[in-house]
Amino acid sequence: MSEKQQRLVYSIIEFLNQSIQDGTVKADDQESLEVAIQCIGEAFGVDPSNAEQVEKLSVKPATLQSIFDVFIKTRNKVASGSQASASASPSTGPTAEDKARAEKQKQTGNAQMSSKDYDAAIESYSKAIALDPTNPVYYSNRAAAHSSKGDHLSAVGDAEKAISVDPKFVKAYHRLGHAQYSLSDFKAAASAFERGLKLEPTNASMKSGLQNAKARISDDSKEASFPSTRSSPAGPAAGAGAGLAGMAGMAGMADMFRSMGGGGGGTPDLASMMNNPQIMAMAQQLAANGGLEALAQNPAVANMMNRMQSGGEMPSMGELMSDPSLADIVRGLGGMGGGMGGGQ
Incomplete structure (x- = not known):
């Protein structure tokens, strides 16, 4: 039996004896506790009545209770510091390997867009996003793929996500404006183009998109006031x-x-x-x-x-x-x- 273990056992026996003396333990339980103390001492070779052993094993002026209190306070302080550090520190984000793999998925998606395999392109861009959700290009490209297959509502969602990831990513505003225009929400389209132009005032595509969206808003207002008598074209050509x-x-x-x-x-x-x-x-x-x-x-x-x-x-x-x-x-x-x- 090592001295370190005996010192711990002696501190436990000392604590239990103190609990009997100060009334922490009920009178009905004191006899049972005294038997337990005797059994513990015999098991570890610790005799509290042996003065020589007491002098060697005692940790006074510290007690088991005071040592335990210090431990609890230290643990709580360390835990609080770790939580504060974790909340203050940014998330690790994608690794360099993740970003490289995401770029390969994007390139695959671009090739699939060129061959008009839009569903496959959407899947490739989704894989890129899963690997690196911090890159607005992947959301913007997926928005283009959705628009290409006529799913402009999904395109709106992806364009807005790209903007939330990087509010300065100009191309996402064009994607958003195009999708809103295709959904006949011309006011929302104009708003998207205007937001993009604030970032890049010389963008010709954005200017033209805004001009056309405003023209459609104006046309809609005129039609509301003066309903057109011209019939709308029908069929695929329309x-x-x-x-x-x-x-x-x-x-x-x-x-x-x-x-x-x-x-x-x-x-x-x-x-x-x-x-x-x-x-x-x-x-x-x-x-x-x-x-x-x-x-x-x-x-x-x-x-x-x-x-x-x-x-x-x-x-x-x-x-x-x-x-x-x-x-x-x-x-x-x-x-x-x-x-x-x-x-x-």
């Missing part, structure tokens, strides 16, 4: 026209042309043309006068615009020129562009 309107019309077409740039072999430099204020003014005036209505009812054109606005690949010049409606516009704009020059 759905395509509504979809094209939801893609911010001429604004989306301008973005599409800017992204493509000019072509060779006499093809007009569309990027330069769409940056020409006179041509843009003429095109917007044409849209305001209803001149784009027939074009808007072209399903092929609507599909191209929907793909572009939802984050998919841009249409090639060959694809544009293969459609008679767009080919006429491209040629006409080329004639108006005059000597602006071709692409590089």
Whole structure:
């Protein structure tokens, strides 16, 4: 038996004897406790009546009770400090490995978006979010995938989540505005575009989106005051026209042309043309006068615009020129562009 153990047993026996003397233990229980003290002492070889042993094993002036009180106070203090530190410290967040894996999932999702496998893209972006929920890009990309398959309500949720993760992530406001516009909530769309423009005042897509949303708000107000007698188009062509309107019309077409740039072999430099204020003014005036209505009812054109606005690949010049409606516009704009020059 070690001296350390005997010292602990002696302190326990001392505590029990003190409890008998100060009346802590009821008189009816004292005899039983005295028997227990004797058994404990014999089991550990501790005899409280042995003066030599008492001198060796005593911890006075400390007692078992005082030592225990110090332990309790220290433990509580340490626990309180740990809780305060935990609440003050930020969460660890995703590891570098998690972020790398999330990026791979995002790249997979982008490839699936290009091949129009939107459900698979949504799944890939969801995996990226699970690995790194602190990156607003993953929510924004998933919003684009939802919009591409027509689930604009889910797109709104993801765009708003991206904004909550990073309120300065401008692209999320465009995603939100586009989704709200497609849901015909033009006031909410305008609000989203305006919030985005506060962060990036020169963003052309955001400006065009805001302009179109405000125009629709104005149109709705006019229709409420003066109901239109013109019948609405029906069938797939009408759905395509509504979809094209939801893609911010001429604004989306301008973005599409800017992204493509000019072509060779006499093809007009569309990027330069769409940056020409006179041509843009003429095109917007044409849209305001209803001149784009027939074009808007072209399903092929609507599909191209929907793909572009939802984050998919841009249409090639060959694809544009293969459609008679767009080919006429491209040629006409080329004639108006005059000597602006071709692409590089």
